[in-house]
Amino acid sequence: MSTASYQVPVTPFHPAHHFPDFVRSCGPTIFLLWKAALLKKRILFYSPPPVEEACYSVYGTCLIANIPSTVSRTLRNKVDKMRPLFNVGVSDIPMVEATEGGYAACTSDLIFQHKKSLYDLLVILPHEDNHHQHPELITPPGSQLSTKINATDIRRYRVLLKLLASYGVNNYTGEEDGGDITDTWRKMMFGGWFWWYGRDGYQRLNDDEEDEENGEEITLNNQNESSSGNSSNVEASEIEVEMIRFFQALTTNLFNTLRPMVTPNEVEEETIILYPDNLIQLGLDPQDDGAFVKELADIYFGKKIEVVGKGNRILPLEMKETCIRIVYNIPFFLSFLFTNVINLLYPLYNLTRNLWRNER
Numbered sequence: 001m002s003t004a005s006y007q008v009p010v011t012p013f014h015p016a017h018h019f020p021d022f023v024r025s026c027g028p029t030i031f032l033l034w035k036a037a038l039l040k041k042r043i044l045f046y047s048p049p050p051v052e053e054a055c056y057s058v059y060g061t062c063l064i065a066n067i068p069s070t071v072s073r074t075l076r077n078k079v080d081k082m083r084p085l086f087n088v089g090v091s092d093i094p095m096v097e098a099t100e101g102g103y104a105a106c107t108s109d110l111i112f113q114h115k116k117s118l119y120d121l122l123v124i125l126p127h128e129d130n131h132h133q134h135p136e137l138i139t140p141p142g143s144q145l146s147t148k149i150n151a152t153d154i155r156r157y158r159v160l161l162k163l164l165a166s167y168g169v170n171n172y173t174g175e176e177d178g179g180d181i182t183d184t185w186r187k188m189m190f191g192g193w194f195w196w197y198g199r200d201g202y203q204r205l206n207d208d209e210e211d212e213e214n215g216e217e218i219t220l221n222n223q224n225e226s227s228s229g230n231s232s233n234v235e236a237s238e239i240e241v242e243m244i245r246f247f248q249a250l251t252t253n254l255f256n257t258l259r260p261m262v263t264p265n266e267v268e269e270e271t272i273i274l275y276p277d278n279l280i281q282l283g284l285d286p287q288d289d290g291a292f293v294k295e296l297a298d299i300y301f302g303k304k305i306e307v308v309g310k311g312n313r314i315l316p317l318e319m320k321e322t323c324i325r326i327v328y329n330i331p332f333f334l335s336f337l338f339t340n341v342i343n344l345l346y347p348l349y350n351l352t353r354n355l356w357r358n359e360r
């Protein structure tokens with residue numbers, strides 16, 4: 001079986017090497033970007049000059065938007081990939097307006113912030129001197145796209161912090177989760193399996209599925225290295241590989257778990273109902289990610305779903321119709337109730353009156 005690998009070149013100037021810094025700088029909002037990218041939204045990064053880091057953010061967004069071919073060929077609807085437009089200016093506005101589908105772009109022109117028709121998500125990057133501030137996410141009026149970090153996003157980000165810390169990318173000590181990464185923990189994460197925090201317990205993700213046609217696998221491009229090559233370059237590239245593998249595993253698990261939920265049988269159903277437990281199985285937040293799953297199922301599977309339960313204010317179609325019928329029939333119900341109460345009380349009234357007359 002042939003194996004085509006996703007290769008991260010060890011050349012120091014390749015933008016993939018900036019992916020860990022992109023994830024770290026985003027903080028937990030990286031998962032809001034991940035969801036928006038999967039929905040193929042128009043994502044625009046704003047940053048004052050220079051725009052080098054913003055361009056790396058565009059590249060990183062397209063990486064997390066990528067759907068492995070092992071998954072994409074099983075989807076009912078074929079969706080175009082995110083288009084990286086990189087840096088755009090005022091003169092590029094007609095081109096941006098004509099761009100169809102999702103894209104990721106960056107700009108240093110303030111006027112783009114007021115062109116709300118050009119983007120679905122505006123990401124304002126913090127100043128390069130402010131390393132502890134995360135990006136600000138803004139959506140146009142009327143947008144259903146969430147800009148709120150939920151508890152599941154934070155738990156999952158802690159795993160990424162540990163992943164980064166194990167390679168010395170940041171100074172995370174693991175105190176939030178009760179200690180440093182043990183050798184066993186590290187092997188579980190880097191040995192082809194990722195464990196990440198769901199809302200209840202752990203979820204195991206298998207990211208070692210091979211593409212039957214292309215055998216996709218993420219590896220390092222070390223072919224140009226000599227047998228006694230520079231090992232520091234290879235070690236520096238391992239973290240980029242693991243970070244990309246992490247998001248590919250996350251995406252693979254999401255679609256592989258959602259598919260049987262929205263395609264339970266061959267019969268076409270108008271509306272499929274999901275519950276909070278289903279969102280937990282998907283590794284999402286049962287209170288805040290209902291709208292995301294609803295749009296995801298529509299885009300990739302052509303299915304209409306409704307999420308019911310705590311935190312989701314969406315009623316299934318059947319329940320909506322039932323509520324309408326109940327409200328519509330309230331006057332008839334009250335009239336019926338009043339008539340029957342009168343019919344029941346009238347004989348009792350006559351009996352009481354006759355008894356009172358007899359006593360007199």
